[in-house]
Amino acid sequence: MTRTPTARDPERATLDKAAGENFPVAPFFLPRAWRVDLMAVYGFARLVDDIGDGDLAPGGADARLLGVSPGEAEDRLVLLDAFEADLRRVFDGIPRHPLLRRLQPTVRRRSLTPEPFLGLIAANRQDQLVTRYETYDDLLAYCELSANPVGRLVLAVTGTSTPERIRRSDAVCTALQIVEHLQDVREDLGRDRIYLPAADMKRFHVQESDLAAPTAGASVRALVAYEAERARGLLNEGAPLVGSVHGRLKLLLAGFVAGGRAVVHAIAAAEYDVLPGPPKPGKTRLLREVGLTLRGEG
Numbered sequence: 001m002t003r004t005p006t007a008r009d010p011e012r013a014t015l016d017k018a019a020g021e022n023f024p025v026a027p028f029f030l031p032r033a034w035r036v037d038l039m040a041v042y043g044f045a046r047l048v049d050d051i052g053d054g055d056l057a058p059g060g061a062d063a064r065l066l067g068v069s070p071g072e073a074e075d076r077l078v079l080l081d082a083f084e085a086d087l088r089r090v091f092d093g094i095p096r097h098p099l100l101r102r103l104q105p106t107v108r109r110r111s112l113t114p115e116p117f118l119g120l121i122a123a124n125r126q127d128q129l130v131t132r133y134e135t136y137d138d139l140l141a142y143c144e145l146s147a148n149p150v151g152r153l154v155l156a157v158t159g160t161s162t163p164e165r166i167r168r169s170d171a172v173c174t175a176l177q178i179v180e181h182l183q184d185v186r187e188d189l190g191r192d193r194i195y196l197p198a199a200d201m202k203r204f205h206v207q208e209s210d211l212a213a214p215t216a217g218a219s220v221r222a223l224v225a226y227e228a229e230r231a232r233g234l235l236n237e238g239a240p241l242v243g244s245v246h247g248r249l250k251l252l253l254a255g256f257v258a259g260g261r262a263v264v265h266a267i268a269a270a271e272y273d274v275l276p277g278p279p280k281p282g283k284t285r286l287l288r289e290v291g292l293t294l295r296g297e298g
Helices: 009-020 034-055 063-067 074-091 097-109 115-129 135-144 148-157 165-184 185-188 198-204 208-212 218-238 247-267 283-294
Strands: none
Touching: 009 034, 009 063, 009 097, 009 135, 009 208, 034 074, 034 097, 034 115, 034 148, 034 185, 063 074, 074 097, 074 115, 097 148, 097 165, 115 135, 115 283, 135 165, 148 165, 165 218, 165 247, 185 208, 198 218, 208 218, 218 247, 247 283
């Protein structure tokens, strides 16, 4: 019987969000064992982001599962602390949350270490405390926690980690994070967060109030174009990762790179006006980018 996501079923509600991501999470063409483990990793990453963004299913089920009292169920830092404690049970004990119980066999099968998971938790803690980034380097340091661990976990699950692949993967993941930030400027502002570096905003004469406008003016568009070009450069830097692997993994990684390139194209097609809502590519463009990436073009 198919289960409908409800507040009583936080595990399914979290996993079902995979369909809405900018990149393929565990597509059908991968071996089943990989799909199972990648979905377990996704469940962790999605849940920690939902905690950090205040996007948990209503009703407080996740807080209860983590042993957080009703009086603290809205305190994101308390929830992140409880989530980290439950993560540590994955490596030495019995986790409370069903998504972490799902993760435990993956950790054991793939000999995963705590570090990338802890990085994702640290990124969400940082989101509660840091809402502006002064320089591009500051933003890159945040992406090192918020994005790069995901790619490293994909390589670890598929048994393909090497120092060079990790370096290329980090470039791709950082690019995907920047692209997502560009799509979500308005949404992030609503959470009192700005991921456009303050130094770049100053350079392009953009004020925070400009980001709250219904549509972007020329200065905001120029700033978004500048950051989108940076993301494109990172995608190009990371793209040789695709050619370093073979078979179905090659297609998966091509999907990551192509997804980022397709979003950059969609942002450009919107004339860099991201304020009305996130520009999203169509399937035709995405498939075209996959083909170009597989051929080493783009």
